[in-house]
Amino acid sequence: MTDDDFDLSRFLPYALNQAAEATSIGFQKYYRQRYGMLRTEWRVLFHLGRYGAMTAKGICDRASLHKTKVSRAVYALEQKRFLVRTPQEQDRRHETLALTRQGQVVYSDLFEAAKSYDAKLSAHFTAQEREILNRCLEKISKL
Amino acid sequence: MTDDDFDLSRFLPYALNQAAEATSIGFQKYYRQRYGMLRTEWRVLFHLGRYGAMTAKGICDRASLHKTKVSRAVYALEQKRFLVRTPQEQDRRHETLALTRQGQVVYSDLFEAAKSYDAKLSAHFTAQEREILNRCLEKISKL
DNA sequence: TGTTGTTAGTTACAAATCAAACTAATATCT
């Protein structure tokens, strides 16, 4: 490869970051404007809504998020009355997090918004492109 | 699409962000450990090294970076003696940014590191996947 | 039982980011 072939737009860390930023900005307005949520809060909410009640540690592991970030997001969502904590009987270090009814409603709303936002993005790609894109991103995330 | 088909790993803003994070972390050590640089500093340096001297505004536009971020990165790179500013004669609001010799050396080093890091990542993909991935990311960034 | 280690989650402080206000230089319009 000569130097001329390698510019920033083909450097994966850069290209991925640019693309991630571009799509994030568009989706932010749903959770930010409507519910005053931060990105980590939206993720925690999504995890609970999509995969059911679980512990903060569970979210950390599934989402590759640091525990301090999750801790703060959980606190914020609790303040908003979107979730409740229940310490586990057999081990009081663990607390089960579960969405409140209100949290469920918000989740449903954001879930629909996410689906249609994603559909809007997908419209720019062929089925093959979309499939390969998914596969590549998944592979990269697991490196 | 049923709900079961739509989980976080297929939601583009999420999947892109996870992938971007994963690749960024691996590349950070090059500019962070060796040169104490931040991500924006690395980007500014790369722009100047790859595309030649230009103004801060030019970098903002090309890299879609906010001017405050660039301003601080330029200051940091100046402190490290990696670049110099020269106010333009005909319009003293503009200052041309150019790498110093030392900056060039650092750029070359990081450029090589980037190329080989990218090659290492690319090894996980077929030529077709890599091509489509590039195309998709480029499209998304321009939305 | 007591000591040591581990784990879930929080807190505190430093570093980084964002938005908005600001300065200085130039352009425009009367």
Place this chain on the structure above:
DNA sequence: AGATATTAGTTTGATTTGTAACTAACAACA
């Protein structure tokens, strides 16, 4: 020329993030 608007870039203060130290609950083992 003089008033107003733009533009490049910086500074400031509030918000957000990252790192490391911390607490509390439990486990393991002498």
